[in-house]
């Protein structure tokens with residue numbers, strides 16, 4: 001039995017943040033029913049397309065293991081069906097712009113009155129406050145949540161990161177909120193609202209930078225390169241380049257081949273317990289006892305010099321050769337892996353973290369599987385649904401509508417075309 005078997009999700013999500021949350025719940029065994037607008041569906045079906053008339057990878061990689069029903073919720077018949085779904089589902093998940101659900105007439109009060117056990121989970125860009133009504137996408141959240149101002153090099157502009165900490169990060173937070181509310185419901189018998197703001201989710205992931213903001217009030221941040229460079233700190237946490245965010249100084253260093261390979265680099269951490277081994281490996285055994293290098297505090301003003309010396313050594317090895325040597329000595333380090341290398345990494349295939357999925361229109365493609373491994377509830381990744389693929393079976397098997405009621409709904413146009421189209425371009 002899957003961990004969330006028996007839990008039914010009304011998935012009213014779109015784009016990335018909400019779909020990542022419901023995909024996780026589906027991987028854990030929940031029956032996730034994605035409600036989509038007839039004709040277009042989730043806008044990502046038609047965005048960043050690499051093949052004609054096929055759901056985009058953007059969509060397929062965020063909507064595995066779900067079922068799809070098309071419903072025009074701006075028709076009375078569509079709205080009726082949605083209310084019936086709210087009665088038989090355990091959780092409604094949505095990430096529309098602020099106010100959309102209320103405009104549909106789907107307020108928390110009404111939903112709670114109709115189904116007191118229903119959990120209503122929402123992603124919004126901001127929580128209550130000056131920006132509560134704003135629409136938000138990934139990079140806006142990274143900027144407003146403290147990530148952009150602390151990412152990049154100090155002589156350059158703020159940078160956004162490739163990791164989707166605003167969208168997928170908030171989806172993860174929301175999934176935890178939902179399973180927590182499900183657990184709470186086993187004792188209270190009642191559903192509740194679960195709200196995650198993307199700004200809050202990003203800030204939660206930038207916690208160490210708020211830590212540094214407060215440390216800054218008591219003196220310079222000595223593990224930042226800026227300190228070794230003798231450049232004064234301002235009043236807010238600066239961008240720290242590739243400096244480690246923890247108590248063990250680290251840097252990205254060049255490896256053999258860096259002149260032509262943009263990813264021939266390694267992250268190298270000068271962890272205190274293995275400092276002696278580091279000195280031996282790089283050929284500086286004298287640093288083990290030299291008072292300028294032996295103790296962590298003495299090393300802090302000299303990190304640029306120390307890492308330059310370590311880099312002389314790493315540049316003589318490929319990143320994988322360096323890994324092999326350093327790991328023997330338990331020196332924490334990691335290769336900079338390109339997406340190509342990750343896609344080809346066999347160990348990630350073996351654990352199901354990278355999976356090959358077959359899609360009837362697209363054929364085989366790679367996706368990221370479930371990064372959370374449950375021993376008694378392993379994840380099997382199945383393809384994303386075609387638009388409206390399960391409309392009829394949901395009306396019949398989930399909502400238990402009889403043939404005449406189903407015929408009336410279909411005839412009303414509330415579900416759009418009865419034949420599921422492969423994809424309709426939404427761009």
Ligand code: COA
Pocket residue numbers: 014015016017018035036037038071072073074095096097098100103104123124125134135136137138167
């Ligand atoms: N049938 C009919 N109408 C539907 C529908 C359906 N099945 N599903 C949605 N709609 C309508 C809604 O009723 C709404 O219409 P309204 O504005 O007339 O009330 C509209 O579609 C949805 O609008 P909205 O959420 O504003 O979409 P958008 O494309 O303009 O904005 C976002 C997209 C992501 C910016 C916005 O949804 C948002 O800020 N979401 C919260 C934060 C978030 O999750 N952002 C990250 C996305 S990865």
